[in-house]
Amino acid sequence: DKIQALLRDESDISKISYKTFLENLEPIRVQDNTIIIKTDDEIGRDYIERKYSKSIIIAIREIVGEIYNIKFMLPSEIAKEKKKVSNKKIPTNNNNEYNGLNSRYTFDTFVVGNNNKLAHAAALAVAESPAEAYNPLFIYGGVGLGKTHLMHSIAHFILSENSESKVLYVSSEKFTNELIKSIRDDKNEEFRQKYRNIDVLLVDDIQFIAGKERTQEEFFHTFNTLYEAKKQIIISSDRPPKEIETLEERLRSRFEWGLIADIQPPDFETRMAILQKRAEMEHLNLPNDVIQYVATNIKSNIRELEGGINKIIAYSTLVHKDLTKELAEDALKDLITPEKDKEITPQFILEIVAEHYNINPADIVSKKRPREIAYPRQIVMYLSRTLTDLSLPKIGQILGKRDHTTIIHGYEKISKDIQKDSAFKNTIEILTKKITGK
Ligand code: ADP
Numbered sequence: 001d002k003i004q005a006l007l008r009d010e011s012d013i014s015k016i017s018y019k020t021f022l023e024n025l026e027p028i029r030v031q032d033n034t035i036i037i038k039t040d041d042e043i044g045r046d047y048i049e050r051k052y053s054k055s056i057i058i059a060i061r062e063i064v065g066e067i068y069n070i071k072f073m074l075p076s077e078i079a080k081e082k083k084k085v086s087n088k089k090i091p092t093n094n095n096n097e098y099n100g101l102n103s104r105y106t107f108d109t110f111v112v113g114n115n116n117k118l119a120h121a122a123a124l125a126v127a128e129s130p131a132e133a134y135n136p137l138f139i140y141g142g143v144g145l146g147k148t149h150l151m152h153s154i155a156h157f158i159l160s161e162n163s164e165s166k167v168l169y170v171s172s173e174k175f176t177n178e179l180i181k182s183i184r185d186d187k188n189e190e191f192r193q194k195y196r197n198i199d200v201l202l203v204d205d206i207q208f209i210a211g212k213e214r215t216q217e218e219f220f221h222t223f224n225t226l227y228e229a230k231k232q233i234i235i236s237s238d239r240p241p242k243e244i245e246t247l248e249e250r251l252r253s254r255f256e257w258g259l260i261a262d263i264q265p266p267d268f269e270t271r272m273a274i275l276q277k278r279a280e281m282e283h284l285n286l287p288n289d290v291i292q293y294v295a296t297n298i299k300s301n302i303r304e305l306e307g308g309i310n311k312i313i314a315y316s317t318l319v320h321k322d323l324t325k326e327l328a329e330d331a332l333k334d335l336i337t338p339e340k341d342k343e344i345t346p347q348f349i350l351e352i353v354a355e356h357y358n359i360n361p362a363d364i365v366s367k368k369r370p371r372e373i374a375y376p377r378q379i380v381m382y383l384s385r386t387l388t389d390l391s392l393p394k395i396g397q398i399l400g401k402r403d404h405t406t407i408i409h410g411y412e413k414i415s416k417d418i419q420k421d422s423a424f425k426n427t428i429e430i431l432t433k434k435i436t437g438k
């Protein structure tokens, strides 16, 4: 069912095609790594096989977390061989990508320091006794300081204690976009069912609903329903509730009902510990003076700290040299230049967009054509044009030596999509906020 929902709602397949061809498909069983799917007739089968196999495989991977082949069979064929086969169930894994959780983000891999002690303790308390310790738990802190990591840790913990528990993790962007779609498709009831019938709701980066009245309204009711039913709510933000401008007063005050815990930038010892833990986890052989060099020079943000290490390793492989402090200095010279105001560059835009879509930044400048890459690439073109003063040829140059007409094309495509689709417009707004920091 989840796979059906994904094909219906999130793929490129039109509603009519979905209804005609895919709605009646029925998974029968798993044989080795092939899922047998029942189709009604032969003509339909050939068409589906040709046209939708790939989408179905991708949807299965999203839900189950693994790649399965698929094989279509007619009812008659299935009946024929029915006696022979043992009935193996299709695995459904609660603990994987479908619920949006990163398996690396657990309490085990979270390093506790002075900067995050309170938030960590509160998160653990909530994970151990949901809806009893603090409700809601509101975690705030700057970018890359571990809010998302802590939230996923709570979700993993609760699911590991009780796999039946209904835990829902969403970004506030996803919440907003699903709300928009539910209104557009007249499926508000479904939306409510989804968000109100759960045990634990985690909403990441709530600051992005500021100023969005309809979303705040809906979230307010979601909050109340869950709270009254004694369900746990966990919220994160880049700032405390009282500093989120244009947040409705009634939401603000609710956010303050439970516990508000902050995460500060890590001190030197914590930075060292985080890097050592990372090196250990990934079996990296990093000399101590290299770790120390990075921990001394990158201060503000753990994501950049980890980025620094990755850069050094990449550089060392590239130039075939050992990992030494000298090499580290060389590798990081762009990163560590004296502090200046962060200028918005296409490079920076590219990094934010790549992170948002969970793709490799290098793919964006590459020649790769699949939509998962080509579309974010066009978003980078659009944002580079709207957020920097650079000329089109210059932007094209930076984004993998592309022609200025390619950039205009990307810009126009995205502009059009923004007008057509308000959920997408919301995503672009959020990306813009992430980039400009406003
Ligand atoms: P935020 O959501 O606050 O922007 P994230 O949770 O995405 O930050 O963290 C950014 C990166 O830093 C992630 O890779 C995360 O695993 C890592 N990280 C953050 N805090 C810690 C910590 N205390 N221990 C280990 N890794 C951390």
Ligand code: MG
Pocket: 147, 148, 149, 204, 205
């Ligand atoms: Mg985050």
